[in-house]
Amino acid sequence: MVNRISRIDIDEAGLSAPTPEIEQERRVAIFDLLEDNSFALPPRDGKPVPEGPYHLTLAIRDRRLVLDVATEDSVRVGEVHLSLGPFRQVVKDYFQICESYFDAVKRLPPSQIEAIDMARRGIHNEGARVLQERLEDKAEVDIDTARRLFTLICVLHWG
Secondary structure (H helix, E strand, C coil), X not given: CCCCEEEEEECCCCCCCCCHHHHHHHHHHHHHHHHCCCEECCCECCECCCCCCEEXXXXXXXXXXXXXXXXXXXXXXXXXXXXXXXXXXXXXXXXXXXXXXXXXXXXXXXXXXXXXXHHHHHHHHHHHHHHHHHHCCCCEECXXXXXXXXXXXXXXXXX
């Protein structure tokens, strides 16, 4: 399939070292993303865009989320810049619920862990929905791809 991401990198310039939990989330998100994703670029200014699969680099530059897109043979396709403002609250909520979840796993019964995990998934879905909205007319991603990319956006915010 050509409408997909075949490699993803995180530009770690200026980021703090992640906690073991954050690093694990990142590894799982990248693995899952590369296993199954849908990523397509619409024509720009009436011109076709080179087909994928794509290499994607995620970065935060000048307080903006940047998705740097290239083909598999390193031909630069372009950059998508998104304001971080719409993500701030959902990322903050996601980190808070993840912290509660990691604490709960250590000391609470399964029923309470399950309730926190359901809330965590709900916030995660909200973050994916925000990402899909922000990418409208810039890139097309399915909900599972948006969820995994949202996890990686959270990793970037950690810094």
